Every structure is written in structure tokens, then in C-alpha cells.
Amino acid sequence: MAISIDISQIKSALDSGTGITREQALAVLSCEGIPLLSLLDLSAGIRFRHFGREVLIHILNNAENGRCPEDCRYCAQSASSSASIEVYALKSDEEILAEARAAHERGAFRYCMVFAGSEPSDERVEHLMGLVRTIKERWPLEVCVSPGRVTSEQARRLRAAGLDRLNHNLNTSSSYYSEICSSHTYEERVQTVRAAKAAGLAVCSGVIVGMGETKEDVFQMAKDLGALGADSIPVNFFIPLEGVALKDPGALTPEYCLRVLCLFRLMNPRTEIRMAAGRERHLRSLQPLGLYVANSLFLGGYLNAQGGADRETLAIVRDLGFSIRSEVPLEDLLKVEHPKVRIKDQKDLRPFCK
Ligand code: SF4
Structure with a gap:
């Protein structure tokens, strides 16, 4: 398919405030569309304008794992999954607090x-x-919790206790939602996001790309999250853990992943965009370029998947000449030996653009 949209039309749409159209979004996402370097240049300019060269480091604590009655087909903790994961009840307060200190x-x-x-x-x-x-x-940490769907009253109580941010991902588009989950609806997820916003909480709400959705779905997700006022959008790239119900559609390449990050940045210029789960597996050697677009990342791993070693990730930040927002200097963190973590299952790595 010939794509006639060029980068100047994207710039005009941004400058005029009309927003990016569906056709323009498809040109951003297509490897045959707008040249990647032009897109990166435009996206990086927006990133630097709003966030400078700073990277926000997030560390996840999977405080409770497994036995979830929902049937999210991508999730290793779901009732529909036979993935071999370590199932455990809620960690003790001591353990959760020790992990908060370690994260700091x-x-x-x-x-x-x-x-x-x-x-x-x-x-x-x-x-x-x-x-x-x-x-x-x-500790001088911002705190985010991901507790599942909450009522307006529960969101208000969490805010009153000092919670900074609530995470509740939309995961995919409204029209694709029934393909990945049947035990709750997209609209129910949206209601939790709205309840958190109304309570004065910052909202982190993200997506998982690479679950079989179309490029139109990706455009719709970026648009819906902007309309909902998400303060932070983690862009996850599907990690097909063995045993999860959803089979890997095999749609992701490093170039496509970068284009997805660019689209989220262009459509949500002031929003914290995070290179989230799957960055190691799917962005691979292009991860440093991702930080010209995204301004935050997870360090050390994800809910049921290992990530890269801390030092490797922090070295990317240093080598780019970027900084982190932390009381602990980046150079000190780089001296700490963390165990080398394997990225599993790289046998079917895909070319950069296919
Ligand atoms: S994504 Fe959340 S709600 Fe869905 S199965 Fe996993 S733990 Fe449960």
C-alpha cells in the first residue's frame, strides 16, 4: 500500500492542535510509511521539550501472584493460564517495606x-x-498501586492516605477487548480510570502491543488514553509466556515497537510514556533509541517475566547522556553488581522490519 503522508503533515497536525488523524497514525506505524529517523527526530524534540533528558525509573513489586479468577488471555496469573509461575498470597508488610527500601x-x-x-x-x-x-x-518515593478495579470511594480513600498514582491498564482497544478477555469489559476498566482521576489520583494506564490487534486499534488506544487524561502510559510489548492462553501472533519487530512509542509520544506529548514490559525482547538493540521517545522505564523485571540486568539498563541511560531522578547518583548505581539476568526465549527473534 503506497503511503503518501509525510512528516510535514504530522508536524502541521501537531502545530495546529487538530491532532493526528487515523491515516496519519497508520503512516507513523507503517515501516513503509514515514522514515523512522524523521519520526524519531520529531518525537525526541517533544520529549526534550517536556521532560528534558531525564528518565524516571520504576521498580515493580509483584506483591501477590497468581490465582486470579479473571480470564485475561495474555496473563500468566489468569484462571485461563497454565503457565508455571510462583503462586503466592499477599507478601508480608515487612517484605513489601523491605522491597520499597531496596527500590529506593x-x-x-x-x-x-x-x-x-x-x-x-x-x-x-x-x-x-x-x-x-x-x-x-x-522514603522519598512516589507510590503507585495496581489493585484491580476500584470504586470511587476506594479511590478517594487511597488518595487520602497519600497514594500518588493508581495503575489500571486498558491493555487493548475497545473493539479488540473481547478477544483478550471475557470476564470483564473494556468499559469496566475505563470506569476505574475515571474513578481514580475523579479522586485526584494521577493515573497510570497502559497498553500491551502485539496481541493480535490492528494498527487502527493502536491508534484508538493512544487516542482513548489521551481523552481519559492518563498521566502515564506504560507501553508493554507482549511477552508470550509459555502456558498463557494467548498464542504469540508474532507481529512485533524492533522498528514497529519504536514506531508505536513514537505514536504514543506524538498523540500524548505531555504524558509520561514508559518503555515497559518486553522492551528487552522486542526493542532489542534499539532500546537506546526508545529513550529518545519514552521518558521512563521499568528496571529489573516485570510481573512474571525477567528483565535485563539493572546495570545494562542504567548504562544505556548514562551512554545517552541522560539523567535519572533519584537521590542515588547514577554513577553509584552503576557500580553495584546485580545478577546477570537472562532474556528468555530469543530463538524466534524477528528482523527489524518485516
Ligand atoms: S491481568 Fe490482572 S485481572 Fe487480568 S488475569 Fe491478570 S491479574 Fe487478573
């Missing part, structure tokens, strides 16, 4: 606690409120 010492700006399950009970929310208060008293 590893240079984290934000500490994210993730809980399995559909929706928290009021007792669970009360418990989270205590953890949030303690962490905020002890």
Missing part, C-alpha cells in the same frame, strides 16, 4: 505495588492505605 536504594523514583485479582475488598484497601502511609513516611 536501586535508584527508583516510583515504587509500584501490583496485586492479583479483580477488585480489592474494603479491608484490602484499608491495608494498602497503611502500607502507602508507611512507605511515604520512610
Whole structure:
């Protein structure tokens, strides 16, 4: 398919405030479309204007793992999954607090606690409120929780306890949602995002790209998250863990992943865009270019998948001449030996653009 849209039309759409059209978005996402370097140049300019050269480091704590009754087909914790994961009930407060301290010492700006399950009970929310208060008293960390679907009242209570941010991902587009989950709807996810915003919480709401969705779906996700006022958008790239219900559609290449990051940056210029799960596997050697677009990343791994070694990721930040927002200097963090972590299952790596 011949694509006639060029970078000047994208610039005009941004300058005039009309926003990027569906056709322009498809040209951004197509490897035969706008040249990648032109897109990167435009996206990097926006990133530098709003966020300078700073990278926000996030560290995830999977505070509870497995036995979720929902059937999200991409998720190793789902009832529909036979993935071999370490199932455990909620970690003790001592363990969660020790991991918050460790996250601070590893240079984290934000500490994210993730809980399995559909929706928290009021007792669970009360418990989270205590953890949030303690962490905020002890360390200069921003705290984010991912508790599942919450009511407006629960969101208000979490905010009152000092919670900075609530994570609830949309994951995919409205029209594709029923393909990846049947136990709840896209609209239910949107309601939680709205409840959190209304309570005054910052909202982190992201996507998983590479689950079989179309480029139109990717455009719709970037548009919907902008309309919802997401403060942070983690862009995850699907990691097909063995045993999850969703089979790998095999759609991702490093170039396409970069184009996806560019589209989210162009359509959400002031939003924190994160290179999230799967960056090692799917962006591969193009990860440094991703940081010219995204301004945050996860360090050290994801919910049920290993990530790259801390030092390798931090070296990318240093080599780019970027900085991190942390009390711990980047050079000190680079001296710490962390175990070398393997990136699993690279046997079917794909070419840069196919
Ligand atoms: S994504 Fe969340 S709600 Fe869905 S199965 Fe996994 S833990 Fe449960």
C-alpha cells in the first residue's frame, strides 16, 4: 500500500492542535510509511521539550501472584493460564517495606505495588492505605498501586492516605477487548480510570502491543488514553509466556515497537510514556533509541517475566547522556553488581522490519 503522508503533515497536525488523524497514525506505524529517523527526530524534540533528558525509573513489586479468577488471555496469573509461575498470597508488610527500601536504594523514583485479582475488598484497601502511609513516611518515593478495579470511594480513600498514582491498564482497544478477555469489559476498566482521576489520583494506564490487534486499534488506544487524561502510559510489548492462553501472533519487530512509542509520544506529548514490559525482547538493540521517545522505564523485571540486568539498563541511560531522578547518583548505581539476568526465549527473534 503506497503511503503518501509525510512528516510535514504530522508536524502541521501537531502545530495546529487538530491532532493526528487515523491515516496519519497508520503512516507513523507503517515501516513503509514515514522514515523512522524523521519520526524519531520529531518525537525526541517533544520529549526534550517536556521532560528534558531525564528518565524516571520504576521498580515493580509483584506483591501477590497468581490465582486470579479473571480470564485475561495474555496473563500468566489468569484462571485461563497454565503457565508455571510462583503462586503466592499477599507478601508480608515487612517484605513489601523491605522491597520499597531496596527500590529506593536501586535508584527508583516510583515504587509500584501490583496485586492479583479483580477488585480489592474494603479491608484490602484499608491495608494498602497503611502500607502507602508507611512507605511515604520512610522514603522519598512516589507510590503507585495496581489493585484491580476500584470504586470511587476506594479511590478517594487511597488518595487520602497519600497514594500518588493508581495503575489500571486498558491493555487493548475497545473493539479488540473481547478477544483478550471475557470476564470483564473494556468499559469496566475505563470506569476505574475515571474513578481514580475523579479522586485526584494521577493515573497510570497502559497498553500491551502485539496481541493480535490492528494498527487502527493502536491508534484508538493512544487516542482513548489521551481523552481519559492518563498521566502515564506504560507501553508493554507482549511477552508470550509459555502456558498463557494467548498464542504469540508474532507481529512485533524492533522498528514497529519504536514506531508505536513514537505514536504514543506524538498523540500524548505531555504524558509520561514508559518503555515497559518486553522492551528487552522486542526493542532489542534499539532500546537506546526508545529513550529518545519514552521518558521512563521499568528496571529489573516485570510481573512474571525477567528483565535485563539493572546495570545494562542504567548504562544505556548514562551512554545517552541522560539523567535519572533519584537521590542515588547514577554513577553509584552503576557500580553495584546485580545478577546477570537472562532474556528468555530469543530463538524466534524477528528482523527489524518485516
Ligand atoms: S491481568 Fe490482572 S485481572 Fe487480568 S488475569 Fe491478570 S491479574 Fe487478573
